[in-house]
Amino acid sequence: MEVCPYLEKTFKILGRSWNGLIINYLSRCTERxxxxxxxxxxxxxxxxxxxxxxxTELSEWGLVEKKIISKSPLNISYQLTDKGYALAEALVPIEDWAHDHLDLEEN
Known part of the structure; x- marks a missing residue:
């Protein structure tokens, strides 16, 4: 039996340091x-x-986009794309599971 290649690629993205946390963070911000x-x-x-x-990495995967609000003074924001927000929504059940089954003080 093989592992689903789509799931494998998703975990490749989320398994890298900070990626999941940045996606989660942006999903909780006003206007993402x-x-x-x-x-x-x-x-x-x-x-x-x-x-x-x-x-930059998340942008290359099409999950985050850099938006220049003004050039003088330079004002840039980063926001989730629709694809990034869909991934953030898919993480909600995992977050719920973590609240129910993990102890932050262990390990």
Whole structure:
């Protein structure tokens, strides 16, 4: 029996550091978007370089888009695409399972 290649690719995306958390974070923001500085502040342990790389990676997969709001002063936001939001919605049952079955103090 083979593993579903679609599920395998999904876990390849979500299994990389920060990707699932960034998708979850953006899905909870107003209009599913946030500025880089907001994400850096709220995702406390991610480095600016890692955040930049992850946003680029998620953008290449079509899950996040970079939106230039104004050029002077430069104002950029990142937001989930419809595809990214659909993935965020698919993660809700996993989050529910985690609340019911995981203890954050273990391991």
């Amino acid at each position: 978007s946030a500025h880089f500085s907001d994400m850096k502040r709220d995702l406390k342990t991610i480095t600016p370089r890692a955040l930049s790389l992850k946003l």
